[in-house]
Amino acid sequence: MSEPQAAASITEIGKARARVDGPLKVTGTARYATDHNFPGMLYAVPIGSTIAKGKVNAIDTSRARQMPGVRAILKRGDLAPIKRITPSLGDSLMVDEPRPPFNDDVVRYYGQYVALAVADTFEEAKAAADTVAVSYSAETPNVDPHLVAETTKVMSERGNAASGYAAAPVTIDAHYAISPETHNPIETHATVAVWDGDTLTLYETSQGVINHRNVLADMLGLPRDKVRVIAKFIGSGFGSKLWPWSQSPLAAAAAIKLGRPIKLVLSRPMMFHAVGHRPRIEQRIRLGAGNDGRLMSLQQDYVNATSMLDDYEENCGEATPHMYSVPNLRVTSGLAKRNIGTPTAMRGPGAVPGLFATESAMDELAVKLGMDPVQLRLVNEPRLDEGLGVPFSSRHLKECLTLGAEKFGWSKRTPQVASMKRDGMTVGWGMAACSWIAARFDCSASIELRDDGTVRVASASQDIGTGTYTVMAQMAAETLGIAIERVEVVIGDSSLPTGALSGGSMLTASLVAPINAAVAAAGKALIALAVAGQNTPFSGANANELQFSRGCIAARNGDPHTMTFDEVLRALNTRAVSGQGSGEGSFGVEERPKLSSHSFGAHFVEVTWQPDIARLRVSRVVSVFDAGRILNSMTARNQIEGAIVMGIGMALFEGTEYDAASGAPVNANFADYVVATNADVPALDVHFIEYPDLNLNALGARGVGEIGLAGTAAALTNAVYHAIGVRIRELPLKIESLL
Numbered sequence: 001m002s003e004p005q006a007a008a009s010i011t012e013i014g015k016a017r018a019r020v021d022g023p024l025k026v027t028g029t030a031r032y033a034t035d036h037n038f039p040g041m042l043y044a045v046p047i048g049s050t051i052a053k054g055k056v057n058a059i060d061t062s063r064a065r066q067m068p069g070v071r072a073i074l075k076r077g078d079l080a081p082i083k084r085i086t087p088s089l090g091d092s093l094m095v096d097e098p099r100p101p102f103n104d105d106v107v108r109y110y111g112q113y114v115a116l117a118v119a120d121t122f123e124e125a126k127a128a129a130d131t132v133a134v135s136y137s138a139e140t141p142n143v144d145p146h147l148v149a150e151t152t153k154v155m156s157e158r159g160n161a162a163s164g165y166a167a168a169p170v171t172i173d174a175h176y177a178i179s180p181e182t183h184n185p186i187e188t189h190a191t192v193a194v195w196d197g198d199t200l201t202l203y204e205t206s207q208g209v210i211n212h213r214n215v216l217a218d219m220l221g222l223p224r225d226k227v228r229v230i231a232k233f234i235g236s237g238f239g240s241k242l243w244p245w246s247q248s249p250l251a252a253a254a255a256i257k258l259g260r261p262i263k264l265v266l267s268r269p270m271m272f273h274a275v276g277h278r279p280r281i282e283q284r285i286r287l288g289a290g291n292d293g294r295l296m297s298l299q300q301d302y303v304n305a306t307s308m309l310d311d312y313e314e315n316c317g318e319a320t321p322h323m324y325s326v327p328n329l330r331v332t333s334g335l336a337k338r339n340i341g342t343p344t345a346m347r348g349p350g351a352v353p354g355l356f357a358t359e360s361a362m363d364e365l366a367v368k369l370g371m372d373p374v375q376l377r378l379v380n381e382p383r384l385d386e387g388l389g390v391p392f393s394s395r396h397l398k399e400c401l402t403l404g405a406e407k408f409g410w411s412k413r414t415p416q417v418a419s420m421k422r423d424g425m426t427v428g429w430g431m432a433a434c435s436w437i438a439a440r441f442d443c444s445a446s447i448e449l450r451d452d453g454t455v456r457v458a459s460a461s462q463d464i465g466t467g468t469y470t471v472m473a474q475m476a477a478e479t480l481g482i483a484i485e486r487v488e489v490v491i492g493d494s495s496l497p498t499g500a501l502s503g504g505s506m507l508t509a510s511l512v513a514p515i516n517a518a519v520a521a522a523g524k525a526l527i528a529l530a531v532a533g534q535n536t537p538f539s540g541a542n543a544n545e546l547q548f549s550r551g552c553i554a555a556r557n558g559d560p561h562t563m564t565f566d567e568v569l570r571a572l573n574t575r576a577v578s579g580q581g582s583g584e585g586s587f588g589v590e591e592r593p594k595l596s597s598h599s600f601g602a603h604f605v606e607v608t609w610q611p612d613i614a615r616l617r618v619s620r621v622v623s624v625f626d627a628g629r630i631l632n633s634m635t636a637r638n639q640i641e642g643a644i645v646m647g648i649g650m651a652l653f654e655g656t657e658y659d660a661a662s663g664a665p666v667n668a669n670f671a672d673y674v675v676a677t678n679a680d681v682p683a684l685d686v687h688f689i690e691y692p693d694l695n696l697n698a699l700g701a702r703g704v705g706e707i708g709l710a711g712t713a714a715a716l717t718n719a720v721y722h723a724i725g726v727r728i729r730e731l732p733l734k735i736e737s738l739l
Ligand code: MOS
Pocket: 207, 237, 238, 239, 240, 242, 345, 346, 347, 348, 349, 502, 503, 504, 505
């Protein structure tokens, strides 16, 4: 029996908590998909097409089949047909490339799987794969980077953009482009498939174990309860692991066919062929403004490349309708098909490339107006989301801009190009604003309260390296008023209560309600036990007069007797009590939601330029975000920093290049596809202004996985303009264009 106590003083929310799974990772005991090995396991290596357009004529496996350790060379017709699925986000049935592997002999992109070598060891499978002789009828592929929309649709429109533009005294009309970017998580895609004759277990690299289970069950024609997807640790994904790719059904079908566990791991080059990318995008931005800087018209017309198989749309206008106040607006989207693998969501899909264009154009407008670019954003601050015609749930972009300007020292900026010098270098200062959607997915969780004072919180969600284990532990600890060390988090397993995707920066916001509801349900169950049982002061009481709060049962009438859940369980001689809860999604639920829910931010970037040696460096970044309440200041900052590093890579280095003759990505390795490294990145100064968005969840937390990338590239290239006077309208920037 506890003495009457003040409300528990533990406050986990907001703390800078190191990852609870950190020790497992640094000691090498965290088990990723490929760390799973089974007796009798075979290794599979896919054979990718070496043409990008045409037909497979014949696959000669005779030599390969004779090689040591080879168990099978599987090709079209050798596996039970894999079914085509109609992708559906609402049904958690999303797939990037709906064409099932080995479905036909038509080749539509370089690297498309045409066969699978299976052997006792990886080396034997690889050697066999290299020996399989495939003959093709090849045609010239279309990988032309210049995009002309084959189909176009209007995404958002208000007023009359053309007449608003015609009437504006100051206009900008500019074209922007980004090169295809390939996701490059350190962990390549992999599947370990185990079939026991009844149940298929997949150890996966997946950002959504439930979606992955549903897709694989349907593709293979198995009941969903006979498929289990496990992804306990993931070496990141950036969107490339949101939906299953063909390696997964191939490995699973091979495991079923051969009756042996199969391990299939993609090589780094295969990552550039067959598991998505952010496509090439071209955009035309037209802005019209008054001499006071107020926008009169905004037009954004974008085209993205997609594959022959799919109509992947990069929603570049995601942030455009709500970013600024403008009476006349028109956003159109177009597609152009190419002989390239299907693109997919890559960190901040849509908004990131969209904001590169619109925030660059805003900078161009500021220059033309002779107006400070921060001021230009401030005068165009909207009072409501003019796209949806509804208020914002919580919008504090103005504070991001003003606080960022203050922290950066923006008032010392002289606007003339090349007017700022330091240590013999030219200094450029640029800025950009940004936005990213805030929403929830449907999500469930369970909690078990135990008599030793520990708890287990579980959900079929996953931690892709973002800190989900840690924030879930914090949420449970906070709700129960216990130390975080007493919380065990169990995720990454489709057999747990149906959780949400690690996608769209929405998982954290999605988990708040289900965890709180699960705790409340467990508390209710505990009260029922206490009322019915002996040995507690609550025995025989009316359950309605008791409450469960901060992990304790107490009387509602102020009776000072309270007991912690573990005290109650021990008194009742009961080991554990559990509860389950769920929360409803908000994403895509209503055509016109009552509130517009987004995060906002502002980046301020300093570059230095040494023309004599053509050296451009990013020397300073200050970024401020309005992302609701921050649950963990360390993991949140880490997410933002990683995203800014990616933004520096997007601006300066990243671009997948396709060979015009073969259609192959020619820089499909880390030597030639350059990403930003420590040497390219200065210390990053990240700030959060914390306005809890209580419309989104009880903690007021939004997500922080993607917003940090939005706007970064534009802030950088705007700084380049300020330093050198060269306007970068195509990414990545080429150093020779600065000379
Ligand atoms: Mo993110 S592109 O939703 O993984």
